[in-house]
Amino acid sequence: MASLPGSRTADAQAPERAELAALGDDALRVALSRMHLIRKFEETAEASYMRGLIHGTMHLSIGQEASAVGTTLKLERDDYILSTHRGHGHCIAKGADPARMFAEFFGKENGYCRGRGGSMHIADVEGGNLGANGIVAGGLPIAVGVGMSIKAQKQHRVCMVFFGDGATNEGAFHESLNMASIWRLPIVFVCENNKYGMSMDIARAMAVPNVADRASSYAIPGIAVDGNDLPAVVAAAEPAIDLARRGGGPTLLECKTYRLRGHSKSDRNLYRTKEEIETWRDKDAIRRLEHELVAHNRFAETELRAIEEAAHKTIEQALEFAKASPDPDPAQLTRDVYAD
Amino acid sequence: MPTELATPEAATRELSYAEAIREGLAQAMQADERVFLFGEDVGVYGGAFGVSGDLFHRFGPERVIDTPISELGIAGAAVGAAITGMKPVLELQFSDFVTLAMEQIVNQAAKIHFMFGGKATVPMVVRLPGGSGTGAAAQHSQSLEAWFAHVPGLKVVQPSTPHDAKGLLLAAIDDPNPVLIFEHKLLYKTRGPVPEDPYRVPIGNAAVRRVGRDLTIVGSSIMAIRAAAAAARLAAEDIDAEVIDLRSLRPLDFATIAASVRKTHRLLIVYEGVKIMGIGAEISAMIAESDAFDFLDAPIARLGGADVPLPYNPVLEKAAVPQEDDIVAAARRLVREGRA
Numbered sequence: 001m002a003s004l005p006g007s008r009t010a011d012a013q014a015p016e017r018a019e020l021a022a023l024g025d026d027a028l029r030v031a032l033s034r035m036h037l038i039r040k041f042e043e044t045a046e047a048s049y050m051r052g053l054i055h056g057t058m059h060l061s062i063g064q065e066a067s068a069v070g071t072t073l074k075l076e077r078d079d080y081i082l083s084t085h086r087g088h089g090h091c092i093a094k095g096a097d098p099a100r101m102f103a104e105f106f107g108k109e110n111g112y113c114r115g116r117g118g119s120m121h122i123a124d125v126e127g128g129n130l131g132a133n134g135i136v137a138g139g140l141p142i143a144v145g146v147g148m149s150i151k152a153q154k155q156h157r158v159c160m161v162f163f164g165d166g167a168t169n170e171g172a173f174h175e176s177l178n179m180a181s182i183w184r185l186p187i188v189f190v191c192e193n194n195k196y197g198m199s200m201d202i203a204r205a206m207a208v209p210n211v212a213d214r215a216s217s218y219a220i221p222g223i224a225v226d227g228n229d230l231p232a233v234v235a236a237a238e239p240a241i242d243l244a245r246r247g248g249g250p251t252l253l254e255c256k257t258y259r260l261r262g263h264s265k266s267d268r269n270l271y272r273t274k275e276e277i278e279t280w281r282d283k284d285a286i287r288r289l290e291h292e293l294v295a296h297n298r299f300a301e302t303e304l305r306a307i308e309e310a311a312h313k314t315i316e317q318a319l320e321f322a323k324a325s326p327d328p329d330p331a332q333l334t335r336d337v338y339a340d
Numbered sequence: 341m342p343t344e345l346a347t348p349e350a351a352t353r354e355l356s357y358a359e360a361i362r363e364g365l366a367q368a369m370q371a372d373e374r375v376f377l378f379g380e381d382v383g384v385y386g387g388a389f390g391v392s393g394d395l396f397h398r399f400g401p402e403r404v405i406d407t408p409i410s411e412l413g414i415a416g417a418a419v420g421a422a423i424t425g426m427k428p429v430l431e432l433q434f435s436d437f438v439t440l441a442m443e444q445i446v447n448q449a450a451k452i453h454f455m456f457g458g459k460a461t462v463p464m465v466v467r468l469p470g471g472s473g474t475g476a477a478a479q480h481s482q483s484l485e486a487w488f489a490h491v492p493g494l495k496v497v498q499p500s501t502p503h504d505a506k507g508l509l510l511a512a513i514d515d516p517n518p519v520l521i522f523e524h525k526l527l528y529k530t531r532g533p534v535p536e537d538p539y540r541v542p543i544g545n546a547a548v549r550r551v552g553r554d555l556t557i558v559g560s561s562i563m564a565i566r567a568a569a570a571a572a573r574l575a576a577e578d579i580d581a582e583v584i585d586l587r588s589l590r591p592l593d594f595a596t597i598a599a600s601v602r603k604t605h606r607l608l609i610v611y612e613g614v615k616i617m618g619i620g621a622e623i624s625a626m627i628a629e630s631d632a633f634d635f636l637d638a639p640i641a642r643l644g645g646a647d648v649p650l651p652y653n654p655v656l657e658k659a660a661v662p663q664e665d666d667i668v669a670a671a672r673r674l675v676r677e678g679r680a
Contacts, residue, residue, distance in 0.1 A: 080424070114457030123456040130423060131456060135447050141416020142448065148417060149424040152376065152402065159420075172443070175413030182408070336458035337492045339516035 016296050019231035025298065028289075029307060031073055031230055035065040035286050036311035038089040041098055042261075044315050045088070045105060045119075049265065053323075054105055058119045059086040063228070063260035066285030067192050068093040068162075070233025071253065074241050075160060080128045080146050082139035082161040085120045086192075086259070087132030090162050096124040098314055099321035108325035115328045116336070136197075137163055137170035140189070144176050147185030147250075158244045160188040166197025168211050177252065181218040184249035188240045191254045192227060198263045199271035215252040227255025228285040231292075258283070353536060358391045358528040360502035361467070364509040365392070365429065367538045369399055372427060375513060378405035378414065379431030379467075388433045389469055389528050415441035415466070419448045419518075422464040427513055434480045435470030435522060449518040450493030461516040465509070471524040471562060471612055472661050478649035481657070483613040485522045489589040489622075495519040495543055496589040498561040502532040504587055507541030515543060524561045546593035548600070552582035554675050555606035558597055558623060560586035563610045563662060570667035579675050589619060597623060598632040605637040606674050612661045615644025641680035643670050 015021075023031070042060045049058060061068065068089030072081065075094070083090040091101060096112070104111025104122050112122050123131035130146065133139045143161035150157045167173055168191060180187045191211045195202055208214060215222025221243070225236040233255055240251035258280040262269055269277070293299045355363065368375045381388055383396040383406035396404040407414045411432060418428040432438050438445065449462050472481035489496045495517055499505040505523065512519035549564060550571045559567040564585035571581035582600050586593065601607050607627060609620040620642035627633055627640060643662040651657050673679055 082420075112457065113455060113459070116457050117455045121455045123459060125423075125456065125459045130420075130460070131452065133448075135443060138416075138443065138448060141413045141444055142420035142423070144413060145417035145420020145422070145426075145428070146424050147420070149421040149426045152374075152421075152426060172412050172416065175408070175410035176416070178408060179410065179413055179417065336454045338495075339453050339458070339461040339463075 019235040020292060022235060023231055027073060031069050032307050033311055034069045034093050036308045037098060037314060038065045038068060038092045039286060040312050040315040041088055041092060044319055056118060057264045059264050060261040061086045061089040061259060063280060064192055064194060064257045065089055066230040066233055067227040067255035067257050070230045071160060071190050071237040073234050074238045078128055079157050080130055080159040082130050082143050083132040084162050084164060085132060085134050091122050091124060091129055094129045095127050096129060098318040102318040102322035103325045106322040108322060109328045110325045137167035137172040140172045140176035143187050144179045144185060147180060147187045150186050156245055158186050158188060158241050160190055162190045162192060165191060165193040165202040165211055168214060169205055177218040180250040181220050186244040187250040188244055189250055189252045193254050193256050194259045210254060212252055212254040220250050220252060222252045224254040224256060227257030228283045230285055230289050353534060354531045355502050355534040356529050356531050357502045357505045358389060360506040360534045361391050361509055362393050362395060364506040365395060368510060368513045369403055374425060374427040376403045377429045378407055380407055380409055380433045382406060382431050387431060389525060411437050411440035412444060415444035418464040419444055419462060422462045423452065423460045427463050429465045431467045435468035435484055436479050436482050438468055438484060446491055450491045454493060462518050463516045464518050465512045466520045468520060468522050469525050470522045471526060472650045472657055473526045475654060477652040481650040485589055486613050486618045488520050494590060497543055497587060498522045498589060500561050500564040500585050502534045504541050506534055507539050510538055511540040511543050526562055544588045544591035544593055546587055546596040547585045549585050550583040552580040554580045554604060555608060555671055556582045556584060556600040556604045557608045557610060557671060558584045558586060559610040563612055566664045567610055567667055570664050570671060573668050574671055579671060581671055594626055598630055601627060601632040602635045605635050608641045608670055608674055610643045610662050610667055612645055614647060615642055616647060618644055620644055638674050638678040639680040641670050641674050643667060
């Protein structure tokens with residue numbers, strides 16, 4: 001559906017910026033819905049953990065939703081993604097069913113991985129999600145092989161691989177970008193730079209100011225974007241996806257964002273200030289986008305609340321599904337170690 | 341048991357171990373366009389040990405792919421290609437270099453099928469030239485196969501003959517699981533009968549190379565060859581050794597070992613990897629835990645690599661791994677004196 005900036009009100013307004021104008025109402029509705037699903041999924045996961053319903057640990061991406069949703073918005077269903085330990089957002093953004101995700105979180109038999117993987121290993125292979133990954137930079141070399149596979153099978157798919165700023169100091173990052181470049185593989189490398197590798201500030205861990213700067217070593221485009229600005233993320237990701245699909249090779253896209261929660265459940269935030277966290281809370285991607293949409297009369301406030309409410313309801317149902325799901329049978333402990 | 345040779349003519353045709361592997365690779369690539377070979381210098385160079393030979397010229401640069409020196413990256417690329425419909429065969433130039441690729445093999449390849457609840461398979465093959473005896477010193481001579489036999493989700497094979505080198509390779513390529521093939525550098529030029537038509541040596545079946553009554557000698561790869569040579573000498577001393585070539589470490593054909601021990605009442609395990617914490621420890625323990633233990637008339641004896649990095653000096657290098665004379669002496673001790 002074509003959007004006509006400012007057309008729904010007689011008030012003279014500043015025109016929509018190009019990145020927003022490029023997004024139709026349907027696309028925005030999908031994006032908003034996914035961002036709310038992610039936010040609510042993670043808030044609910046966190047609450048479930050606090051109440052002792054989930055064991056283990058989890059890595060929340062609250063605050064990073066625009067990055068997950070914006071980069072994937074223009075992917076096709078049969079495109080691939082590879083995700084990280086902080087991967088709930090990518091999974092939902094790629095179209096996974098939150099109920100089966102929650103069931104996995106709860107370690108239940110009808111979770112995406114039949115309860116064997118948990119939060120850090122959710123994969124939705126049929127949906128093109130080749131898995132979250134518990135190893136920093138673990139997905140990067142795998143993406144190279146996926147790219148080789150797409151090329152060898154003459155498919156028109158694209159592989160988008162997510163990783164954090166910390167991963168860019170792993171050898172795997174450099175080996176992978178180099179191979180993707182020399183073989184012009186259909187890969188979009190998405191670095192979600194949330195400023196910290198656990199506690200280590202990227203400014204202390206990396207010698208160049210931007211992760212995107214590292215693209216020059218591999219003669220590929222390197223683009224840095226405000227990762228909390230959904231229309232800007234979409235506008236940066238779409239050409240990278242198109243380039244990859246056309247056979248033009250990989251792009252390194254850096255989404256500068258921030259995780260509002262700690263690294264994992266053990267994090268006491270000793271390495272950053274409350275003020276810093278509050279500054280980033282003010283840049284919250286969901287509220288920012290909603291304000292802009294209301295300001296330009298793209299959506300009424302009531303419509304936005306309806307989108308949020310629907311997302312919340314989906315997550316509540318997902319939680320109930322997970323709670324009601326059966327546990328795996330210990331007699332099947334060693335099942336699926338090997339494929340037949 | 342060893343796979344029967346196809347025809348009398350085929351039985352008379354001899355190939356080297358390296359040629360047999362190359363023939364298997366060529367046949368697999370001819371039969372299935374999903375199969376490709378990649379690794380460092382496997383193209384025009386023909387592989388560091390000449391295994392890929394002319395395959396680059398026969399199948400072209402898209403099926404026989406030279407890679408940068410990026411062991412972690414290429415191991416991950418094998419994983420990515422395997423989970424998206426290809427059947428990669430990766431050559432790691434020396435098996436020692438697998439230390440650079442451990443993450444992808446151990447954390448990713450081995451676990452994806454299980455971790456994803458059986459929803460993805462990783463049909464990849466890694467070929468690893470290993471072993472000592474070439475004067476390549478401590479970083480190019482190791483026998484690390486036991487490390488991988490410790491990892492659920494991996495299969496580990498060690499061919500000793502040209503026949504098995506081809507048959508195990510073709511079985512590994514068919515297998516839906518990651519299979520590591522530890523080839524032995526000293527065996528590449530050894531010759532033996534190899535049927536021309538494709539055939540599979542089932543993974544997990546040991547071969548009884550010599551039937552005997554007085555003791556069981558278990559080995560794999562070049563140690564199975566040395567054990568057979570030792571057994572021939574022992575026969576002249578009226579010691580009748582049964583020789584079992586494991587061929588596969590994981591899965592391990594324990595039934596064949598146990599049946600032999602029940603018959604011979606003595607067990608000598610020979611392996612090139614460092615003696616302690618190795619294959620011999622596992623087999624000894626399995627015997628000790630089984631009813632075969634009751635049949636033993638002597639302690640179990642192990643001959644393994646010395647507890648030292650492989651030395652450069654040829655005399656020291658030879659002294660660091662079991663030789664034919666060592667096997668003869670150990671067998672004699674076990675049978676004549678009843679001690680390990």
